[in-house]
Structures are given as structure tokens and as C-alpha cells.
Amino acid sequence: MSALLCFVAGAFFLYVIVYYSVFRGASCSSSVTLKGKTVIVTGSNTGIGKATALLLAKRGARLILACRNKEKAEAAAFDIRRESGNNQVVVMQLDLASFKSVHSFAETFLKTEPRLDILINNAGLMGPGHTEDGFGMVFGVNHLGHFLLTNLLLERLQQCGPSRVVTVAALLHRFGNIDFSLLASKKDLVSGQSAWHNFQAYCNSKLCNVLFTRELANRLEGTSVTCYCLHPGVIYTELCRSVSLWQQLLMMPFAKLFFLDPEGGSQTTLYCALQEGIEPFSGRYFSNCALQEVGAKGRDDALARKLWEVSERLTSFP
Numbered sequence: 001m002s003a004l005l006c007f008v009a010g011a012f013f014l015y016v017i018v019y020y021s022v023f024r025g026a027s028c029s030s031s032v033t034l035k036g037k038t039v040i041v042t043g044s045n046t047g048i049g050k051a052t053a054l055l056l057a058k059r060g061a062r063l064i065l066a067c068r069n070k071e072k073a074e075a076a077a078f079d080i081r082r083e084s085g086n087n088q089v090v091v092m093q094l095d096l097a098s099f100k101s102v103h104s105f106a107e108t109f110l111k112t113e114p115r116l117d118i119l120i121n122n123a124g125l126m127g128p129g130h131t132e133d134g135f136g137m138v139f140g141v142n143h144l145g146h147f148l149l150t151n152l153l154l155e156r157l158q159q160c161g162p163s164r165v166v167t168v169a170a171l172l173h174r175f176g177n178i179d180f181s182l183l184a185s186k187k188d189l190v191s192g193q194s195a196w197h198n199f200q201a202y203c204n205s206k207l208c209n210v211l212f213t214r215e216l217a218n219r220l221e222g223t224s225v226t227c228y229c230l231h232p233g234v235i236y237t238e239l240c241r242s243v244s245l246w247q248q249l250l251m252m253p254f255a256k257l258f259f260l261d262p263e264g265g266s267q268t269t270l271y272c273a274l275q276e277g278i279e280p281f282s283g284r285y286f287s288n289c290a291l292q293e294v295g296a297k298g299r300d301d302a303l304a305r306k307l308w309e310v311s312e313r314l315t316s317f318p
């Protein structure tokens with residue numbers, strides 16, 4: 001009996017140590033309020049994006065939920081209005097897997113909204129498929145869609161400066177790779193659609209997020225727009241919905257025990273969107289509400305410039 005008690009106490013102690021030293025995230029302590037400011041959050045009908053939108057709505061922002069599924073987005077907007085007491089929560093349809101939809105979103109937004117203070121490129125996925133324009137789904141949505149969206153909205157951000165672009169990347173960018181010849185022949189950064197290819201495609205797309213932010217900062221130097229990317233932590237969300245059922249079941253106990261909830265996962269995004277004084281770190285990468293170093297490829301300015309130029313050609317922008 002006492003051995004069992006010792007084992008349970010030991011296991012609990014170990015859990016607390018691992019949870020607090022590895023998984024538990026920091027909180028954004030900024031007290032900035034957002035009355036009169038407009039924020040776009042892509043992919044804000046669920047997960048980290050929805051939690052981010054709610055916390056920004058609580059600070060008084062006018063929130064644009066940029067989501068692909070109008071019904072899910074309206075349900076999220078309803079929850080956010082109710083929980084925040086802020087009625088300035090608007091849904092606008094945006095499918096990042098379609099350049100046409102990105103253009104149409106930007107056109108509607110620019111016509112109807114006079115301000116843009118913070119753009120949060122949060123939407124993301126890990127899974128198979130192709131975009132409407134024939135690109136690998138993960139590369140197309142996680143990188144190209146956000147690349148085009150940001151560029152279409154940049155002038156408005158500049159008019160409303162000081163303003164910010166925040167892109168949710170991931171620690172997995174460290175395993176990313178960019179093969180431009182594969183991209184030219186396959187319209188993708190991976191050569192197949194297996195589970196392994198999907199995982200590699202995700203890492204590659206997150207490296208693109210890091211390089212995009214770096215090059216954007218270079219191009220915005222001297223303007224009133226700054227940009228940041230981040231790792232949100234490991235969060236229990238719907239991100240792995242395309243992973244097989246048995247893999248999800250296998251992961252669930254571990255996820256329940258260790259992963260952060262979406263509110264915890266939104267803290268570094270909030271930090272990058274709100275924290276005063278981080279402007280000198282435009283283009284850099286944050287994790288746990290603090291500046292962090294990126295992997296070697298994420299610091300490669302020539303690679304960042306090339307990715308930007310190729311992305312311009314692929315999206316026909318400008």
C-alpha cells in the first residue's frame with residue numbers, strides 16, 4: 001500500500017516537474033488596450049486563433065474573423081461577443097487555399113474597413129491535398145495564402161502605423177527545408193502525400209513563415225510597420241484532425257496531461273501583437289513570450305529573399 005502511495009506521489013511529482021519546466025507557457029502581461037483599433041485574425045473560428053480573437057476582443061479591439069467556413073465563424077463570433085461583451089466582432093470569408101478568395105477578402109476589407117492595426121496570420125493546417133491554384137495544400141495555405149494576404153493589406157497597415165504583422169510559425173521550422181527546384185516542378189515543397197510527407201510539408205511551411213517574417217522586416221525597415229513570428233507552444237487543438245484515428249487516440253492521454261489549452265497557446269501571439277518596446281526586434285521569432293533564436297536556415301537572408309521573389313511570382317503579386 002505504502003509502495004503504491006510512493007509510486008503515485010512520485011509520478012505526480014514527475015508530472016509537475018515536466019509540465020512546469022517543459023510545457024507550461026508564459027503569459028502576456030501587457031496591459032495595452034485596443035479601443036479604436038482593428039485586428040484581423042485568420043483561422044479564428046477555433047483553436048489558438050479563436051482564443052486570440054477572444055482575448056483581443058476583451059481589450060476592446062474591432063475584430064475581423066477571417067475564416068473559410070462562414071457557419072463555424074459566425075458561431076465563434078457569437079461566443080466571442082457573448083464572452084467579451086464586445087459587439088465589434090465581424091466575420092469575413094477567407095479561404096487561404098484560393099488566391100481568388102484572398103483577393104476578394106482583401107477587396108471587401110479595404111472597401112469596408114478604414115483601419116488595420118494588427119494582422120495576425122494564424123490559420124494553418126497539416127494534411128494532404130492541393131489548393132485551388134494547384135499548390136500543395138500546406139505550402140499554399142500556411143505560406144502562400146498569408147504571403148498574398150499580407151501584401152494586399154500592407155498599404156493599409158502603413159497608413160495606420162504603428163502597426164504590426166504577427167505570423168504563427170512553429171518550433172518545427174527547425175526541421176524545414178526549401179527545395180526550389182521541387183517547387184518549380186511539383187508546385188510543392190515535398191514530393192508526395194504520405195503521412196511523413198505531410199509532416200515534412202508542415203515543417204517546411206513553418207520555415208517559410210519564419211523566412212517570410214525576416215524578409216518582410218527587411219522590406220519594412222524605416223516604416224511604422226513591424227512584424228514578428230512565433231512558436232505558440234504545444235497546444236491541444238484540432239490541428240491534427242487529418243491524422244489517423246488510432247494516432248489521435250494514442251496521443252490523447254499525453255495531450256490531455258501536457259498540452260496547453262488554446263488560451264495558453266495564444267499568449268505569445270498576444271505578446272507579439274501588443275507588447276510595447278519590441279519594435280527593434282522586427283523580423284524576429286518569439287516563444288514563451290520572449291525573443292528566441294531561430295534555426296540556421298531561418299537566419300539565411302539570401303534564402304528569405306529568394307523565397308520572397310519566388311512567392312511573388314507564384315502569387316502574381318504585385
Ligand SMILES: NC(=O)c1ccc[n+]([C@@H]2O[C@H](COP(=O)([O-])OP(=O)(O)OC[C@H]3O[C@@H](n4cnc5c(N)ncnc54)[C@H](OP(=O)(O)O)[C@@H]3O)[C@@H](O)[C@H]2O)c1
Binds near residue numbers: 236
Ligand atoms: N497546436 C499546436 O500545438 C501548434 C504548435 C505550433 C504551431 N501551431 C500553429 O498555430 C496555428 C493555429 O493552429 P491551431 O493549433 O489552432 O489549429 P486548429 O485548431 O486546426 O485551427 C486552425 C485554423 O486554421 C483554419 N484554416 C485551415 N485552413 C484554412 C484555409 N484554407 N483558409 C482559412 N483558414 C484555414 C481552420 O479553419 P477550419 O476550422 O475551417 O478548418 C482553423 O480555424 C497554425 O498556424 C499552426 O501551424 C500550432
